[in-house]
Amino acid sequence: MHPSDWRLINGEFLEALPAVLARARGNATARALAQNDWLLRRKSDGRFLALRRGAVVRELQRGALTPMLLADAAALADADAMAEAPRPLSGLVERLHELGLDEVSYSEETGLVLVPEPSTLANAGRDRYQRQLWLTRETARAWQRMRAAAMTDGVVLEAISGYRSHDYQLGIFRRKLARGQTVEEILMVNAAPGFSEHHAGSALDIGTPGEPAAEESFEKTLAFAWLECHARGFGFVMSYPRSNPHGITYEPWHWRLANSGSV
Ligand SMILES: [Zn+2]
Structure with a gap:
């Protein structure tokens, strides 16, 4: 993906960033990043919680996503469109x-x-x-x-x-x-x-x-x-x-x- 095509997809509690943007610490992480499209980050503290490829979400640590965050991660999967519509307040x-x-x-x-x-x-x-x-x-x-x-x-x-x-x-x-x-x-x-x-x-x-x-x-x-x-x-x-x-x-x-x- 060309840098000008990189997008941040904005959810309620999570945001998705192109996985290619993350710096890998160690080979296992580098492999995981290369195999996934998106990295999911918590908005409140910037912590990386999960990876996503298509509609499949994989936690970086077991239990990283609460049911509320899982629902948000699933909603992000439907939001890959380039729309810049404002999110609800x-x-x-x-x-x-x-x-x-x-x-x-x-x-x-x-x-x-x-x-x-x-x-x-x-x-x-x-x-x-x-x-x-x-x-x-x-x-x-x-x-x-x-x-x-x-x-x-x-x-x-x-x-x-x-x-x-x-x-x-x-x-x-x-x-x-x-x-x-x-x-x-x-x-x-x-x-x-x-x-x-x-x-x-x-x-x-x-x-x-x-x-x-x-x-x-x-x-x-x-x-x-x-x-x-x-x-x-x-x-x-x-x-x-x-x-x-x-x-x-x-x-x-x-x-x-x-x-x-x-x-
Ligand atoms: Zn300012």
Whole structure:
């Protein structure tokens, strides 16, 4: 499979990644990966739980999949289509309530809305940390075009972070709650799960070598100056400029695809 055809298939609790993307530790694992199409990963903590070929799911460790996860793995088998239709939000709302988070009042306080996850994502190469970067197909294309254009101008753009799932953000909340923090304390540092543009797969945090990730000092870089001049032409806009109407901290590193690029 060509890298541009690599997809992440998004389930309720699991996501499927092409097995070829996994690095094998040991011959037995390498063989197992070569014999399977998909690797199933738990969204909340990124743990690899099973392999799948066609409709056959094989656990990596016996008992890795609870009945709930098995049902999700079976549903993924029917979802191999390339559709990017948004996934339902019902499961997220239920999990927010379990944490004691009221999405309606949070939305009123912040002016932010719940952001559904797409049902599939496209591979957009690797990020600064050599992790696979996942974005909607359109965003992946626009990002790769923009990055190449910057490169010809001698400017290196790096992805810091692209798509993030609701469960990933919920996992951060659960771990902090388990350590004794309150929801209010966590919300001062982390956005409520479900309300980040990163869930849509159309936003990414951009950096440049030698510059710390997601710091305001990014606005002083050549990369930022380049983005200010050219990003619009590729369809990207800065979501949270200074004094934005949402009252969100200035984030010069956070850009989203607003429309199909005009380039
Ligand atoms: Zn961001």
